[in-house]
Amino acid sequence: MKQRTPSLHRRLLPVVGLLALSAITASAKPPTSEVNTTGLAVTDDTVTVGQLHSATGTMAISETGSIQAEQLAIDQINAAGGVLGRQIKVIKEDGASDWPTFAEKAKKLLVSDKVGTVFGCWTSASRKAVLPVFEKENGMLYYPTFYEGLEQSKNVIYTGQEATQQIIAGLDWIVKEKKAKTFYLIGSDYIWPRTSAKIARKHIENVIKGTVVGEEYYALGHTQFGSLINKIKLKKPDVIYAIVVGGSNVSFYKQLKAAGITSAKQTLLTISVTEDEVLGIGGENLVGFYSAMKYFQSLDNENNKTFVKAFKDKYGANSVIGDVTQAGYLGPWLWKAAVEKANSFDIDKIAAASPGLELTTAPEGYVKVHPNHHLWSKLRIGQWGTDGQAKVLYESELIEPDPFPKGYQ
């Protein structure tokens, strides 16, 4: 194939642009030899980072939001001059919802591409798969999902909530508001729902002095909840505490509604439904039920309004933003702040600089990095409406992250 040679003018354009850019930033920009002593992919003008999510396979449904939010943050940082005067270049890798693939791609990003940091993973399984790679190759991972805790690493910054942050304040609220004493715990059958239910049970039994009248798990993808619903009707719990994940969610809430269990008669609190899930479930099937999350798209503050507008401008007016999407958006900003505080791209220096970092521009409000690499954050209770948006009824104080909670294990 013959290619047309671009005109001299067009070939020169980027060069002129670069010259202009370097003229502006040259004074503020520290030399590469100083800010990069470990051989990362940092040049005088660019820094390369990795993005590692599932763009295909069963998890693509959930991870798409994180991919979009991280990209948005990176674009905004670049437009504002980059990090230490360097534009961020992204290498996107697809974990394909397959955990060994995640590990392989993580190794590729760290060893071959020498990326400055990685934004990625969604499920705990994928994080567990890449963790040994990040620790051995000394990389840095910004992980966006709320998760079960029981983990802490120098090489990971957890931008979502760990389980106690999400569970305890939520339970306390429902007990106060609804005078709840009996709880029915329902989850999908894997590590996150099981660990979360364990923490919830400890809190209900030891602190609230209530009773758990049922605790059950259903396989991922389970669609028939008839028998379960009958048991709920028999036990008549004050609160259904739901940690059902993925496609099962839709069946679960549709069948609850079909069996006459609606918010008029039953209180339901979930820690697994965000705006993303509501798209599939349908607001009309959730009306009046509660979610405990640190972020809702409807949050009424200036940071969030700007964020929601930018997100919709880029990805369409119909796109929605859930808790994890927002946490994904924090990743690049926290990394930028750490690099600038350390005045270096070196992983060890970023890890050391991270504790104590504050982000006042976060859509969720204000967050601060704890020495255990998790974030101080608030918990909110949202009540779902037919339009698929939540009305925020309660906001806690900033909650200290405690990934290894004493008395809850």
Place this chain on the structure above:
Amino acid sequence: MESYSWEDLQNIFLMQGFAGISLFSVLLLMGLGLAVIFGQMGVINMAHGEFMALGAYTVYLCSTLTAEYAPSFGPYYFVVAIFIAFIICALVGAAVEWLMIRRLYHRPLDTLLATWGLSLIMQQTFRSTFGAREVTPTLPEWLMGSYSPKEGLDIPINGMFVLGLAIAVSLALLLFMYKSSFGLRLRATVQNRKMSGAVGINTNSVDRLAFALGCGIAGIAGAAFTTIGSTGPDSGSRYIVDAFLVVVFGGAASLMGSLASAFGIAQAQSILEFFLEGTKGKVATLLVIVVALMIRPQGLFPSKVRAH
């Protein structure tokens, strides 16, 4: 053990009975189309689940189009959408038979591989067309909610709808197989293909119609399931295991077998799930099936057809 009122127990007993029957109708709808194709033609259609997903996506499309162009038709579109799902799936099925399956009748293992490949292609097509997120059609209000004859007793309307649909489809299929001339030709072809050809039955067109029929029924099943769950690109792979379970347990070549096995599996599962917890109930159900198949490897109602 806590004490429950007699009234409560009575209601639960009724609702639990209905939960079992409701699961039965779901399994039956899943298995019927597969039973036609597997039982009558000996073709193992690994893309069966994707045909169900195609049916579900058809309903979703109809829902979106109705909301856009004829909102007043909203309450009724669902019934029409089921027919459209049947027709579209049957047409796609006929095309697949013509393009692919008919070249592979003498190579059963290759059909397995080919239809599996087809399932991957269909999944990716769904993903490219409708996106990776799961979708749900807007259901008419009369389908949601419950029939509640007295306090504490709620029978889900969507469950009754699926049950009615399953009965209607089964009856239609039985009538079609045993009372129509096409059914006669189909059964003749299954029993002795060469002889049927010799007496003037066009066995090629019988095959195509049977495959299209099986796919069409899968489409109805998928359409019906939009009342219960959501539809994603890989929903099909979730359905296929249960569908095969019903057909294999029932005895591959018999519609009555599928009926009996769907009923047995559904009751076992819903009762075990009630007394054990979710995952354990499923495990116990599968164990029962494994033991039953060890004792009776040919399934509940094996066909008495001679192998050719």
